[in-house]
Amino acid sequence: MERQQENKGETILEVRRLSMDFGGIRALEGIDLVVQTDQIMALIGPNGAGKTTFFNCITGFYEPTAGDIFIAPPGGKRKRINGLKVDRITSLGLARTFQNTRIFPNMTVLENVMIGRHCRSKAGVLGAVLRGRETLREEAEIVERSYEILAKMGLASRVNELAKNLPYGEARRLEIARAMATEPFLLMLDEPAAGMNPQETKELDDLILRLRSEEGISILLIEHDMRLVMSVSDHICVMDYGEKIAEGTPQEIRRSERVIKAYLGEDSDA
Amino acid sequence: MTFRQEMKKALLTSAWFVFLTFPILVIRVNTIENVIEWRWLNMMWIAAGSFILSLLWSFYFGRKTGDPGKKTEAFAPADKAGSLFRNPRFRMPALVLTALFATAFPFLFSVYQTSIMTTALMYVVLGLGLNIIVGLAGLLNLGYVAFYAVGAYSYALLHYHFGLGFWVVLPLGGLLATLFAILLGFPVLRLRGDYLAIVTLGFGEIVRLILENWNEFSFGPSGISNIPRPGLLGLDLNLDTATIYLYYLMIGLCLITIFVFGRIRDSRIGRALIALREDEIACQAMGIDKARTKLLAFALGSTWAGLMGVIFAAKTTFVNPASFTFLESAMILSIVVLGGMGSILGVVLGAFLLILLPEYLRAFSDYRMLLFGTTMVIMMIFRPQGIITGIRRTYQFRGGSIDGATAGK
Incomplete structure (x- = not known):
């Protein structure tokens, strides 16, 4: 080898x-x-x-x-x-x-991966409520990065589906995608x-x-x-x-x- | 199931009911004349009634469990109701009409009606607050009323001792409730599910019992009276105008709560809360601080209860511990469960249904709890997710650009 x-x-x-x-x-x-x-x-x-x-x-x-x-x-x-x-x-x-x-069964595929970005982002409660420019930028970046990862894993067509509806093999890949999102x-x-x-x-x-x-x-x-x-x-x-x-x-x-x-x-x- | 089988099952059910109710509904011992009365007519009614109900039951229930294809169809109409609200063409006019109606309400109806409506609005806010804890973070909190009490008593006591006014205490009440929530949060961080429910239930009762028994502090069961209504730029309002004023104040607070709830739900924090509900272990493995997130859920949810407590004290001008029993917590929880966990519109509808219906159906007030229980049981069987399901934000991707489309706020 x-x-x-x-x-x-x-x-x-x-x-x-x-x-x-x-x-x-x-x-x-x-x-x-x-x-x-x-x-x-x-x-x-x-x-x-x-x-x-x-x-x-x-x-x-x-x-x-x-x-x-x-x-x-x-x-x-x-x-x-x-x-x-x-x-x-x-x-x-x-x-x-x-x-x-x-x-996370009742979240969409994209949201599952977005959770993985949690520890790489930092918007707090105030940011969530006021939704300032920085928060919006960060949010867009989270979505974009998560989508990229999903695309790499071949799950791009599934982004908006609830995770619980994925077949077994894809669910496992989603789990890897989510882990990858934490960099x-x-x-x-x-x-x-x-x-x-x-x-x-x-x-x-x-x-x-x-x-x-x-x-x-x-x-x-x-x-x-x-x-x-x-x-x-x-x-x-x-x-x-x-x-x-x-x-x-x-x-x-x-x-x-x-x-x-x-x-x-x-x-x-x- | 064939017709014959269903008939047989219904017959069996009615026979069983007759047997069960026989001792109480059929036999009556007349102790004065020492005879036994046999009320056969009652038995007939029971038999016929349970037979028909059983048939109806198997008709609807059979359809539900029958085959999976049919099941989704049975759910379709209800889900259509949800998607109707999401349709922008329906949404805008509906919102405008609601806004107009809400604005005109005090001029169209009596002060009494306005007062009831204010109460309903208060429960909308309470429901949304609890929805953060129960609906988003999945932490079953049965002691929510404790924070409501904290808000109410903070206004009552701060006014009594220091003469603080409504507008000063409103944020303070919210803050104090948040503080209490964090205090409660610390010991229950490790708990979830049933255990958490029991501890929060205990906490709610502890707060009420303290208020009831610590006379020097809270004046015990006799409560505190003569709490001033909120003032408007130093004007002296009479009872009618004060009620109307409070109504508009509540409309404003309701809108703020809806806005804040929606924003939090669709944010990084909201996602963390939902992830916590979905799977605590995976949530930690994704880098979410479990302890912090739980405390945050408690704090964010309880603030609203504190604010509403202040409003409650100002509205009734009197507080005593009897207003903060477990029943109140159960009521707010029912609003959330009936309306739909995680959903805004659902909680609004739930609050109006559960607060307004009993007011307008005073004639049936003896049966209130009975109806309440029946409704809940029926809901849990046919629509366990609540009137409106919480809606997920969806995204469209076209060649790298993102369109965030949020539905059903």
Whole structure:
């Protein structure tokens, strides 16, 4: 695979010895992970391995029991984000989607994406009521940017539709569009291909690669669809029972005895 | 369902009703003559009545649940009503006529009618205020009346102790209510749904009980009287002119509320509130500060209650805790739910229906609550989204330029 770049990128996300306990249960045990600029990193592992918990820790939904999470926006300053509030982390440039799509059902497709622009705009109550020139300009910019993003995602014809009326595949794309609207430098996708048919998965595949090449963002994704994982990611991290059991390029992972045993099964040596 | 089946079901229903009502409606023990009266006629009525109602019910309800294609058709007429208001050709004349009627109202009708209309307008403002909290942000608030009380008592007490006038207290009352809303907001930030409803309900009751029992502060159940009506440039108004004056004042305030509500709804803040209602978790992940947004919703909504409280005190010239019971909160909430959450026109219609109808149907006042309950149940079954649905702003894109078209303000 030529995609395996020797690109010595900057580190944008660094997770060190991250542990998470729920009561007496240890869900994550000393996970280390580094994501660099321009990288597509996949996080795989059997159900219950702690992948989503890991996501929730990074995005601020859970406060990790131990360990450190650092982010460093490209060209920006390194910052420890443990225990910051979710919205704060989003505005720092980490955006995520959810395993079960969480779009806003009774808002239009465009409005869904406009919500993503919230943390990049600042009109307050007074601005809303007086609707001065600055507010109008900002509002127009929000609409325009949101539309651009939707157009890129191939949802331009759906702008005025209520989000709940979208078919499943488009709803998932809308969720990615909404996350993109927050202008992240790292996009975290939680099982983006879940429930998609092969055709939709193929489109998603292209979309993820395009996001990296056109928007210049890195992607960290959790996925069960091995074909998708193998074809898009340049780095794979495998988890099992809350621990990282392997990390490497797709080829290395494919060959790893331990991964095959724990996860892929004996005869999936494709 | 076939006709036979429906008949059978209706028969069963009526038999069941007869059985249930038999002990109270048919048997009567005459304790004086020690005999039992059998009122068979009552039973006949129950049987026939429930049979017919059951048939009607299955006729309408069957149509609704029948098949999805038909369902939308059944809803079509009502939605047409909504889209009629959105049609600019209908909208302009309707608005002009309403404006003319509203302006001429005090000269066409008696002072009594004007006073009732003022009350209805007050409920429009209250409904819109609560609509920000319940309709937009989706925070079920059952203690809204507390902020209404804060406004009313701030006028009463500030006038009593410091002799402050209406126009000074009006903004102060709004401000105080906002402050109280934020005070209440802090502890309930983590709550939502039923839990929030219960806490706000408790808060409403606490405010009322404080007003009732803290005699040194609020003069207890006897309340505060002799609150002056609003003055007009130092003129002395008699009761009639004061009522008319207040009516126009309310028209003005109503317009301001509608304007502000519309602007907030179609703004960045409004979108954040709606997103909070739709999905709290996704909303945070999109970079919206949940705590701030919730507080904002409480503050923005309660300000109107505070303002209306001041108006209420000025209108009745007397306040006591009995005006701020839970029933009042329930009334305002009903206006919002009946009218349509998030909708302006809906709340206006809801307020007029719920305030004016009981006034004009005094003859049926014994059955008021009964009718009220029935209407609510029927609404929830056939049109749970309210009379008018909140309308979404839509945009047209043509080669990069944007046309924002807002409908149904």
